[in-house]
Amino acid sequence: MGKNKLSKNQISELGLYDFQAYIGAMNQSTFGGQKGTQRLIEMLKIPETSEIKKINILEVACSTGYNTIKIAQQYDCHIKGIDLSEVAITKALEKKDKLHLTNVDF
Numbered sequence: 226m227g228k229n230k231l232s233k234n235q236i237s238e239l240g241l242y243d244f245q246a247y248i249g250a251m252n253q254s255t256f257g258g259q260k261g262t263q264r265l266i267e268m269l270k271i272p273e274t275s276e277i278k279k280i281n282i283l284e285v286a287c288s289t290g291y292n293t294i295k296i297a298q299q300y301d302c303h304i305k306g307i308d309l310s311e312v313a314i315t316k317a318l319e320k321k322d323k324l325h326l327t328n329v330d331f
């Protein structure tokens with residue numbers, strides 16, 4: 226799907242989650258803002274480094290990967306994000322490629 230203006234029919238066919246991803250509504254921290262997101266990430270207690278093997282993290286319902294990418298950038302871990310929305314995953318993969326991240330998959 227390109228960056229063209231969508232018709233009403235196209236919007237209703239997308240459904241809520243794909244539409245949110247399409248318009249970029251999930252490209253920012255949601256509830257709690259950036260501080261809240263950072264606090265939640267810290268509550269995960271991801272080890273800064275792992276001695277033997279990188280820790281593997283799975284984020285379920287990652288949408289366009291805002292949190293997934295934030296964690297990949299902050300920690301020496303391997304993280305995978307999954308989501309029902311193909312539009313969201315396509316956008317997440319675009320961001321991953323743009324940032325040249327090698328420790329994140331979608």
Ligand SMILES: C[S@@+](CC[C@H](N)C(=O)[O-])C[C@H]1O[C@@H](n2cnc3c(N)ncnc32)[C@H](O)[C@@H]1O
Binds near residue numbers: 243255287309313
């Ligand atoms: C409000 S967004 C949350 C995005 C992200 N976790 C965040 O906090 O910024 C909800 C997401 O959940 C996804 N979702 C809903 N049910 C799901 C399921 N059963 N499996 C995978 N993803 C799901 C939707 O596609 C949508 O992208």
